[in-house]
Amino acid sequence: MVYYNEMFEGESVRDPYARLSEWVETMPEDFRQMKQAEAEALFRRIGITFAVYGEGGDPDRLIPFDMMPRVFEQSEWRRLERGIKQRARALNAFLRDVYGRGEIIRAGRIPARLVYRNEAYEKAVTGIVPPRGVYSHIIGIDLVRTAKDEFFVLEDNCRTPSGVSYMLENREIMMRMFPQLFRQNRIEPVEQYPDLLRRTLESVAPAKCDSRPTCVILTPGHYNSAYYEHSFLANLMGVELVEGQDLFVDGEFVYMRTTQGPRRVDVIYRRIDDPFLDPLCFRPDSMLGVPGLMDVYRSGGVSICSAPGAGVADDKAIYTFVPEMVRFYLGEEPLLNNVQTWTLWKDEDYKYVMANLSDLVVKEVHGSGGYGMLVGPRASKEEIETFRKKIEANPSNYIAQPTLSLSTCPTFVEQGIAPRHVDLRPFCLCGDRIELVPGGLTRVALREGSLVVNSSQGGGVKDTWVLSE
């Protein structure tokens, strides 16, 4: 397979990387090692670590950081930006629709079963229109590149996409370690993200809020693997980081417990999943949520970001219909394409996939984080057969995609630099406006040949540059 190398075209260096190329070539080996150690020490000092679910081991593991940036030209980024914003508009329009009249289903564009029987569809919020009609306020759209002008959306994350703290910290650390790179290259800043996020949240305050909205971030607590990100964002936004136990409902509103007594909360950016939000409405055993929260939400006393039920739009089964949403709601052609996807509940797709398992990537519809997936070309015969049995047991739980020829980006390895596969997650903010900071999180599969970029599966991160004109 031939992979698109983002830096090299044969022997020659592509434009955006021209200056970086010189930087890499003239970098002495010991300097590189010194800087790599410095970066690691910085990350550890700041405390950016992540825990991997179900693996035990060091709870303070570092996510590997690669010093070689990934670069986009302004024109490349403009195209992506338009496509991402378009997709974000369509996803929110879809949510508004399926919790309302369900036009897209009546029009026969999406099967009713996939929406209304979806685990992520919350019957408890049908008929409720959140402020400005926005359900998903922070959308992380995972993109892969296969050629100069070919980008595909791998998946949408409409609930609580994580990783934005890495985007910000990677940049901080690069600027601190290599200031000269930022003088030589004109790189669009990303540091305005927390301000934009706060503005976005404030713009969707409930109608009952009559002064400057009080926003909070709701975290499951410091044992959560993304806790660092929660506290990092709260800090940069200047809002309280609360746990369920800090909040309570009294009458029409939600309050937080403070040293000066109760204080009203208007907007909750929650980083906990729907089932845990309110034990009176969802899982009764949840200790993470706030009893009575959903009643306040329903009566317009508080905004919840993303809105409960937003997950129905980023389900892998719904994913295949996003281009259809763009056409249906916006009357436009999609600027970003989906990856071809076989849905195993369809007979013909099922037959094709089962006959070609060794060429395909198969994923669980509700899975995430690179768990529960099969990468056919990299799997052993036994692994394929084991997976086949899992699929046979419950075909509608799976989708399959071709193995994409993911682009590569030069990455520091033991000896010098070598190409490694990358993806990109930009973060789109939806409130009174739709905004996107120029950049995102580039994840890189550090193992040679690996196509899985998840941090839980040996992936690392890179700083992502968008050059200004």
Place this chain on the structure above:
Amino acid sequence: MLSRTASNLFWMGRHLERAETAARLLDVGQRITLLPNTAVGYQNEWNSLLQASGASDQFRQKYSEVTQENIEEFIFFDRDNPSSVANCIERARESGRIVRTALTGQVWDALNVTYQELRKIEKTPRSKLDTATLTDFTTSHTSTVRGAINATQLRNDGWHFIHTGFGLERADATARLLDVKYFVLLPRIEFVGSGLDTYQWMVILRALSAHRAFHWAYGGDITAARVADFLILNGESPRSLVTSLYETVWHLDGLVRRYGENAPATARNQARATLDALQARDIDTIFDEGLHEFLSWFIGEIGTVSNLVHQDYLLGGA
């Protein structure tokens, strides 16, 4: 401020101070064992030390012998000992991690570095560590954190909560260290005023990093009355009971001022009453009353103030 945040700041202060106390205790213990002429070796001194810190039973359950290694293990490393340096540092860092948004970058950095260094020490072979390394590690790192707090934190309610934690813990710790002296001397009252007695008082001064300060303040001989006065009633001595409590009252006052008339102030009122009662005494009254009895009263009062802080601010008034 969130009640949970305030609570974590308060306990971060207490645990930092407690780590320092543990390190000082280790230092006292080690120095007492260097005493030349005790009849039964250093067993008794060590036991009194443990009794004062309230951990005597716990030590005996786990360790058969009183050796330098076991003492270090228990007071510095042991995760089963809730007051070990390792536990206190880890808990202070955990509190800090939970409330990172309420700490400046420098404070978090200092706290986190302390923890990372602790983990390195834990991985170092014990044979390569001596007591001085362990106590120096602790006092120098806690000082760095304290310095970062004083240099960079906003002077807001969070700052008052951290310092209320420091103050109460320090008052408690000095009282307990003084009580060690009581336990050490109890069986052999004939030593009072002897060379051995003086040496033991000196050890306590040293453990509080106060032996130089003592000489500056009093000059001349070390006597029980002077040392006790220095550590209990002297307003210049940074770890004396009166200073620790005075500063606690100052920070509780700060909270009351900030939160206004309608907010509860029972903790401040209680602390103030205790301070008044303390200042009404002189060192002779205290010795007449009995040093141990006096210290027990004081430790009880500090416990009450701490509970009232919880009631006033840390429960959140739902």
